[in-house]
Amino acid sequence: MLSGRTLQTVLFFLLAVLMPGCALKGVDPAGFSSPELPAARRLVSVPFFAQDRLQCGPASLAAALTWSGVEVGPLELKQEVYTPGRKGSLQPDLKTAARRRGRLAYEISGLRELLQEMAAGNPVIVLQNLGLTWFPKWHYAVAVGYDLNKGQIFLHSGRQEAASRSLDLFSKTWKRSGYWGLVVLKPGSLPATAEQKRYLRAVLGLEQAGQLQAATKGYEATLSRWPDSQTAAVGRGNCLYGLGNPKAAADAFQQAAAVHPRSPEIYNNLAQTLLDLDKIKEALTAAQTAIRLGGPHREIFEQTLQEIQAAKAPSE
Amino acid sequence: MRYVLSIRKPVAMVMILAFVNLILCLGPASAAMIDTSDMLHKESGQLDKQRLLTLLERQEVQQKLQAWGVDSETARSRINGLTDRELSQFSQKMGALPAGGSAVGAIVGAGLVIFIVLLITDILGYTNVFTFVRR
Numbered sequence: 001m002l003s004g005r006t007l008q009t010v011l012f013f014l015l016a017v018l019m020p021g022c023a024l025k026g027v028d029p030a031g032f033s034s035p036e037l038p039a040a041r042r043l044v045s046v047p048f049f050a051q052d053r054l055q056c057g058p059a060s061l062a063a064a065l066t067w068s069g070v071e072v073g074p075l076e077l078k079q080e081v082y083t084p085g086r087k088g089s090l091q092p093d094l095k096t097a098a099r100r101r102g103r104l105a106y107e108i109s110g111l112r113e114l115l116q117e118m119a120a121g122n123p124v125i126v127l128q129n130l131g132l133t134w135f136p137k138w139h140y141a142v143a144v145g146y147d148l149n150k151g152q153i154f155l156h157s158g159r160q161e162a163a164s165r166s167l168d169l170f171s172k173t174w175k176r177s178g179y180w181g182l183v184v185l186k187p188g189s190l191p192a193t194a195e196q197k198r199y200l201r202a203v204l205g206l207e208q209a210g211q212l213q214a215a216t217k218g219y220e221a222t223l224s225r226w227p228d229s230q231t232a233a234v235g236r237g238n239c240l241y242g243l244g245n246p247k248a249a250a251d252a253f254q255q256a257a258a259v260h261p262r263s264p265e266i267y268n269n270l271a272q273t274l275l276d277l278d279k280i281k282e283a284l285t286a287a288q289t290a291i292r293l294g295g296p297h298r299e300i301f302e303q304t305l306q307e308i309q310a311a312k313a314p315s316e
Numbered sequence: 317m318r319y320v321l322s323i324r325k326p327v328a329m330v331m332i333l334a335f336v337n338l339i340l341c342l343g344p345a346s347a348a349m350i351d352t353s354d355m356l357h358k359e360s361g362q363l364d365k366q367r368l369l370t371l372l373e374r375q376e377v378q379q380k381l382q383a384w385g386v387d388s389e390t391a392r393s394r395i396n397g398l399t400d401r402e403l404s405q406f407s408q409k410m411g412a413l414p415a416g417g418s419a420v421g422a423i424v425g426a427g428l429v430i431f432i433v434l435l436i437t438d439i440l441g442y443t444n445v446f447t448f449v450r451r
Contacts, residue, residue: 054417080394085384088417092406096397127416130444132437135430137445140416158447169441177414197360201399204352209397231359235352265350265358272349296358297350304348 037119042145042154046123048161049074056158057081057089060125060140061097063156064184067123070101088138091127091180098184099209104218106191106202108181111171113193118146120192122183126155129176136176143181187214188221196226203235212239230260237269246276264293268301275308283308353400370400373407380410 046067051059051074058074058081065072080097081089095105108117108124117124124143131137141157146167153170154162174180183191187206190199203218216239222232233256241249253270260266267290274283287308290301374395381391398406406413438449 057416079390082417083381083384083386083415085386086415086417088415090406090413090415092398092402092413093394095402096394099397100393127414128444129414131434132443135434136414137443138414138416160447165444166441169444172442173444197356200356201401204356204399205397205402207352208399229359231352231356234350234355238349238352241349265355269349297354300348300350307348 037115037148039149040145040147041119041121042162043118043121043123046142046144046156048156050159050161054087055082056140057094060142060156061094061184063142064123064125064182065098065101065103068103068184068186070103072101089140091182094125094140094182095205096209098182099206099211102187102206102211102214104185104187104189104202104206104214106183106185106194106199108183108191108193109179111167111174111179114143114179114181115146115148116192117181117183118143122185122191125182125184126174127177127180128170128173130173133176138177139173187211188217190221190225194225196222196229199225200229200231200235203232207235207239207242212242215239216243227259230256230263230266233259234263234266234269237266237273241269241273241276246273249273250277250279262293264290264295264301265297267293268297268304271304271308275304275311280308280312284312370403373403377403377407377410 047063049059049062055074055078058077061077061081062072062074065077077097080100081093083090083093095107098105108114114124114126126141126143128139128141129136130139139157141155143153144156144162145154146152147154148167151167152164153167154164155170157163157165185191187203199218200222203215203222206218207215216236219232219236219239222229223236226232233252237249237252237256240246240252250270250273253266253273256266257263257270267286271283271286271290274280274286284305287301287305291298291305378388378391378395381394382388386394395403434443434445435449437443438446
């Protein structure tokens with residue numbers, strides 16, 4: 001039996017813990033049902049990898065990557081993802097490991113987005129704090145289905161495959177990570193909750209990771225959804241240029257310039273690319289256009305012009 | 317010894333700056349291309365990020381990862397895949413960043429009171445620490 005004193009201490013702690021918790025609004029599953037959102041969905045094609053001790057990060061990422069068509073197991077991911085000194089895996093490391101395999105790492109946040117992604121068939125890696133704010137137990141799981149009528153979510157979690165949890169309890173544990181979720185996708189496809197800037201950042205991550213082929217596909221997907229995106233137009237050209245294909249890059253920049261005739265950056269990159277192709281005259285015109293349009297990168301435009309003039313000089 | 321410790325930081329700083337300087341001088345040689353990241357900053361109406369700052373951040377994050385037991389090669393490749401923005405967030409939050417690993421071991425060692433608190437919060441449906449608590 002617990003002594004009176006211990007019981008008192010426990011009750012005190014409980015009160016301290018639960019007082020703010022009571023203010024939490026419970027999840028109303030009915031509030032989420034809408035014509036676009038089916039009442040229930042199970043993603044049966046998401047593989048399950050039982051985790052070893054402290055290895056929920058690699059296990060969850062392996063499931064998401066394998067689902068996306070990159071066959072990889074948790075053990076292969078351990079070195080890239082797991083940080084021994086922290087006894088766990090950090091969020092940025094999950095993202096970069098996905099990028100290195102040519103996969104887009106797209107962040108989502110909040111229950112509505114989570115349900116939308118699952119409804120579209122995309123599993124979501126979620127970071128939960130299964131413990132308390134002041135006594136955390138951080139844990140990654142893969143959300144692989146839900147049932148709004150029963151108020152349930154299904155998770156590949158730890159050693160449990162498609163384990164059901166009440167949506168209410170899940171949202172409390174998920175809230176403590178700021179509702180952090182990650183969708184891992186083939187670079188040409190868009191997530192259900194695609195937002196232009198967020199999607200562009202995910203594609204930029206691929207470019208940063210040196211996955212230029214994948215990034216090109218990502219920029220192309222961006223342009224097909226948001227044809228006005230200057231960043232995607234430049235990004236596409238830059239990736240083609242980086243892949244050693246200045247001809248395709250020049251075409252890309254020319255197309256971009258037709259859509260954005262007032263963007264000096266596009267003309268600058270076009271000029272540099274034309275210079276690489278030895279089309280000095282056209283390069284010169286493009287560089288002069290860039291300088292005429294001006295802007296914060298003027299110094300770089302002038303450098304481009306100088307390079308073109310230097311290339312031109314000997315032939316004259 | 318104390319003297320050595322006290323000058324360690326400034327010396328490290330100088331070394332980093334020298335290193336960064338070297339990188340900047342070696343930097344992208346001829347191509348005067350505007351990179352996609354600059355473009356995104358411009359389109360979002362943000363100022364260009366200072367390259368120097370980013371390089372320092374990369375160095376800092378890499379050292380921290382190494383201190384946490386990640387070998388230098390792996391640490392570098394982890395950082396290389398991050399955008400400038402992600403890197404800034406990473407370096408600002410380093411220590412506070414949650415590491416998902418579900419370390420139950422820590423809880424067992426934390427004493428009876430916390431065990432009981434978590435058990436009760438589990439039963440009440442505020443936490444989800446113990447798998448034997450069925451809900």
